[in-house]
């Protein structure tokens with residue numbers, strides 16, 4: 224029972240659409256799991272289930288010892304899970320009415336009653352860590368996309384999460400800013416953060432992932448070490464997908 | 472026969488002190504009503520987007536009823552009708568404030584609904600994913616952004632409500648128009664007096680417009 228995430232036989236529907244089919248997946252502490260797959264295959268839905276942004280219809284989902292029930296049951300576990308799991312979105316979703324500093328201080332102060340001075344010190348430390356210590360008093364709209372996404376990562380880290388979820392964190396970025404965000408993520412992984420990352424950055428996946436998972440039409444059809452999945456995919460769907468994306 | 476009309480400046484100026492006595496009532500009914508209307512608007516606006524039908528339905532009914540009937544009928548109903556029901560008279564000032572509150576509340580509900588729904592769902596998801604509760608997410612993430620977007624339509628509603636108070640002369644509240652009518656009954660200087668009345672309304676609404684524009688400019692700078 225040392226898994227951070229344990230998913231067993233999970234099914235998820237959007238109306239009649241069967242989006243996740245009988246998913247089995249465990250993630251161990253410190254592991255970096257990269258999830259790849261075609262558009263609409265259910266990658267986002269899968270990681271959004273992990274912090275309860277989506278409800279599932281059946282199966283088992285345990286995150287750091289807290290068991291979520293199907294259809295949004297067990298609100299207490301959900302609240303605990305959200306405190307322990309950070310999430311970074313494709314569109315950053317920074318709070319535009321708050322400064323960068325306030326974006327980062329908000330959750331620790333509201334959720335954990337962290338004193339303001341402590342939250343402020345944490346915000347500054349994290350901003351330095353993601354390389355934008357001098358932007359604390361700007362508003363998100365005054366930053367570049369890459370800087371905004373780094374603030375979003377710092378904001379999630381301020382809650383000292385046990386697990387970080389990334390949903391295509393670089394897909395909305397101009398190409399020249401992708402590197403700076405991946406650098407931060409690489410460093411996080413090196414520092415031992417447990418991460419579930421949905422991305423199309425195959426180079427990053429190959430370099431950083433401990434495990435790559437290929438999702439096809441709501442099912443995990445292949446998983447393994449990056450070299451294994453990228454160089455020697457067993458499933459023909461994986462082969463077809465990889466030859467398409469690696470051709471670019 | 473030649474009809475000659477001369478604007479009598481002296482008559483206009485003479486009427487001012489008497490008319491000014493109406494302004495406190497106009498302001499009291501407008502802003503008292505709007506303040507309560509704002510609270511009603513938040514309450515019913517939020518209820519109208521609640522997932523639970525038994526909360527949503529009464530809110531929608533309230534909004535439709537008070538937007539769909541004339542405010543003049545509403546104030547007449549409150550002033551002349553309600554006393555029959557509750558068995559004691561309602562003073563005109565209370566009736567006026569209640570009418571503005573209920574009427575503006577219905578429109579403000581729609582403003583609140585629109586403002587809240589205009590905020591991207593990603594904001595709520597970001598708040599929740601940080602561990603904030605639903606209500607913390609709403610009040611510290613969604614509401615401040617929605618409120619900023621609500622300022623222009625709220626200002627609009629305030630101006631409409633201020634002008635609506637002029638109808639309440641019919642129940643005898645001594646607001647601006649009523650003061651004008653009383654004055655004219657003695658002096659027969661309708662043209663001059665209503666001209667001054669119009670100017671006084673304009674002074675109130677223009678000050679409000681300027682104030683709101685300054686407020687908006689401050690809000691825009693930080694978003």
Ligand SMILES: Nc1ncnc2c1ncn2[C@@H]1O[C@H](COP(=O)(O)OP(=O)(O)OP(=O)(O)O)[C@@H](O)[C@H]1O
Pocket residue numbers: 237240242260261262263264265266267268269
């Ligand atoms: N809120 C929703 N309501 C209905 N259907 C949805 C909803 N969200 C996603 N879907 C559908 O569920 C399926 C899986 O969507 P999901 O967003 O998980 O895919 P994805 O693998 O993340 O795709 P992408 O690479 O485009 O982000 C798709 O068919 C999508 O249209």
Ligand SMILES: [Mg+2]
Pocket residue numbers: 266267268390391
């Ligand atoms: Mg997706």
